[in-house]
Amino acid sequence: MNLIGVYWFLQILIFVAFSLAIGDTSIQDPYFKDFLGIRFILIEVNYAGLPAVVLGMAAYWRHHQRTQNWLRILLSTTTLWLCALVVSFYNALNWGQFLYVGKFIEWDSLLFYAASPWHLLEHAIHFSIAGTISLLLLGCSISAVWVYLPSWIPKRADKGSKIKWGTLFVLCIACTTLIYEPFSIYQISSSESGRYRLGGAKEYSVTTIGDHLDSLLDQRTGPYTSLVRSINKTGPMPRSQSVSAHKVEFDTYLSPEAYGQQNRQIFETTRAYNVIIIVIESLRVDQLTQWGGSRVVMPHLETLAHKSAVFTRHFASSSHSNYADVSILSGTYPFWSERIHVYPEATSYPRPRIYDLLRESGYTTSIISSQNENWGGMLNYYESTRLDYLFHANALESAKPFYNNPIKRHAGKCPDTVTLEIATNWIRAQTQPFFTYINLQSTHYPYYFPETMERPFGKDMDVSGLNFLNLPPQQIPDIYDRYADSLNYVDQLLGRFLDKLSQNGQLKDSIVIISGDTAQAFGEHGFTGHASKLYNEVVQTPLIIYKPDQAPATYEGLSHHTDIAPMILSLLGLPPYPGFQGHSLLEGDKREWAPLVCQSPAMKQVALVTSKYKLFYDFSRGTYQLFDTSRDPGELDDLYAAAFKKPEIQILQDTLLFWAEQQIRYYGDRTRHTSHFAPKFKSPDMVQPASPLRGHVKAH
Structure with missing residues (x-):
């Protein structure tokens, strides 16, 4: 005692x-x-x-x-x-x-x-x-x-x-x-x-x-x-009240093998484009002039955007990478339960990865990433017998076929110069259509660039000892400029990478998709970084889709990370895959609302975005926030207390709860996993005006 x-x-x-x-x-x-x-x-x-x-x-x-x-x-x-x-x-x-x-x-x-x-x-x-x-x-x-x-x-x-x-x-x-x-x-x-x-x-x-x-x-x-x-703690999320005519469908499971068999015949008569997805860590929309940026931070990316389909209201599925990255490749919403999800080595639920479908359709496939994909068990989700090549920051031995020099990591990250050189060499070696996913990390805090690089925006400063998630307000302007310098550095690397593709004659046969995994906060709502509250500065990121024979266009409706995989199939002329929860927006389909998720040690929150509103639900407090983003894009005026009894807000709230409820119910019922995919949602009472692709608008 x-x-x-x-x-x-x-x-x-x-x-x-x-x-x-x-x-x-x-x-x-x-x-x-x-x-x-x-x-x-x-x-x-x-x-x-x-x-x-x-x-x-x-x-x-x-x-x-x-x-x-x-x-x-x-x-x-x-x-x-x-x-x-x-x-x-x-x-x-x-x-x-x-x-x-x-x-x-x-x-x-x-x-x-x-x-x-x-x-x-x-x-x-x-x-x-x-x-x-x-x-x-x-x-x-x-x-x-x-x-x-x-x-x-x-x-x-x-x-x-x-x-x-x-x-x-x-x-x-x-x-x-x-x-x-x-x-x-x-x-x-x-x-x-x-x-x-x-x-x-x-x-x-x-x-x-x-x-x-x-x-x-x-x-x-x-x-x-x-x-x-x-x-x-046993208190679940509130239940939906069915105040709107929700529709949910569960498509029958279709294996990648069965899907791919029909596609090989399609490519006998149709051009098979290469597919390159490039994800840039923490990419904010205000760093590009076409999204309202005040300065040219990424000139090479801007040039590509002028030739591409750009999506001006694109949202990451989550405010942290281990959820957001996976939804890009899987086309599924990253919400499994009310607790943080760590991807297990073996799952009972389907994993509809885009590269599995393309591999069965005759493509070679790769993931080449500067980040350590073990974070949150992402590597467990990615690993597949249909993935021909996998390199990430914790698998340096796998670099040897395409990179022979020693690799020095920085705080667990692989230099983007190495990653892009490996990607370039791997692409050059391909003799048939290929798919590759590239993840770049220089723009993660503390925002890396070579010391010898001329800084176009910021000044030299010591960032050691600063709190990434709570930067001192007086230093945020300087850190923001440092962030812009790191984006400019990544843009230079991207420019050289695309030039090499062009010189090799492979760019003219490639679809290039560029987006951010998430965005980044700089004190707009009292915090910095990401993996936290689902405000626009953390989850709104550019989406650029370049296809050689496609005219430039701008899409002003909602788009979401889960829409990328379905749109790849559409761009390739392939039929839809029933395992994707996202939408193929290039074919006139529209997204009425977009769900967002944060389940990190810092915050547990879900949100729903429409053409007008954004509704938050905080798990920790059991409370809501509501913003009219059409009038209040900065999300400063919380309307929930005054507006929650309005029918349109009740429908909005019920839709968010219904979506979360169906996701939890599906992933909690293992008996469904072998026979059906995750649910698809339609809410006819929340229709927004269609916003099809229109002629490209030049940057201001």
Whole structure:
């Protein structure tokens, strides 16, 4: 009991010290710190007793061996070190995440991190090398304290006094808990008081007291409170009310082999174009003049866009790469459940990858990427017997057939110069129609370009130690210019890549599709980076489709990452594939609404975009936001509190919930996976005016 009491006491000291040092935790909430601050502390104190018990039992086993059997000593020492490392690094990781994103780790986020620990370390280095090293040293130091702490306690002390001391400490916590009743906070959200609107700051203008308290408990009270509540949290998304005439269809499963057999005959009489998809990390629409940009950042891409079909209201399917990238290649919505999805090695649900279909249609196929595709298990989704060549930043050995020099990675990323050289050499070696997907990463924070490059927009600056997800406001203009310089660098690489294709005579036979995986925030809504809230600056990205014999055109309707795969089939003259949930917009089909998803450690949110509105649903708070983007493109005026009873808004809300409900139901029912594809949606009550392709409009 004495050891448990000591560990418990030290856990409390660490929690209080970090809370006061970092700030913005529940105990410092401006609304409730005076009234409920001690209760928030006690909730975390009670939950912190769980690891204290584990550490105490492991330490007792190690330091109170009755025999000196070497095997028992080895096992007990290993167990104590393992427990100490887990507890220490769990705390370090929690406070590191809280420092960057303002919330503690939930259960599904912990599983997500555990699936790619080395890649997590690489991402942490992107944020801050010094901060990452500090957290690692802190975790190791605290682990050593946990392990050697029992040996520092005087062993000659009276055993009875130890037990009394430990018992007294536990009794103090128990008595304080009984007096203050901290868990009574849980009851407030469902009480009459919890339904009152929380006044004051604008960001809380449509938040109830109960919603705000739930948010504090879920995200900002402490590491163990967030973990326990996320494990026990059973509240699903609200159910749709069927106020609109939704239609959902489940197409029968069709294998890539069966689909490809019919296409080989088509290509005997039809020209088979090569297909090149290029995804640029974090590409905002305002970096191109045709989307309203004020300066020419990417001149080569602008030149290509003037010859292409451009989509001016294109949305990434998600605000983070592990969802957005997959939807480009699969044509499916990245929403499987209410928790973060890590792609498993084997799945029961279909994976309708575009390259599988083209491989069975006579193409050679490749994925060539500068990023580590292990992030979130993406590689598990991509790997296929129909993929002829796969290179990514964690598979440097696979570069040897097309690149013979040593490759030096930067924070887990492969240089885009290497990636494009590998792609160029692979393409040059092809003697039949090919498909390749290329992912470029220089435009990921800290926005890479060679030190010797002349910077057209920014100035030299030290970006080490800055918080990628919460950049200092006074430095955002300079960081924004650095971002533009990295885009300009990627544009130079793209220009050389396209020139080589042209010189090889392969560009005239190739469809080239360029988009961003996501976009990037620069403080428009109080945060920076991506993998967070689904505002336009994070999810709206250009889409450019170049086809040699296609006239330039502009599409002003909604488009979505899931529409890219269906449009590839259309451009090749192939029939639609029933496994795609997206639309082939080039053939007059239109998208009435587009769903967006964020399920990252920083945010869990879904949204629905139409020609006029954008509706958000926040899983953490259980709240909505509504913006009229036709009048308020900056998404600053939240209309939900005033407009949620209007029939058109109820239809909008019901459509979002119906979409999410059907997605969860399908992926949760394994019996459907072998016979049917994911659902396709049509909502006739939400029809927007058709916006077919029209003559190309020159940049302003």
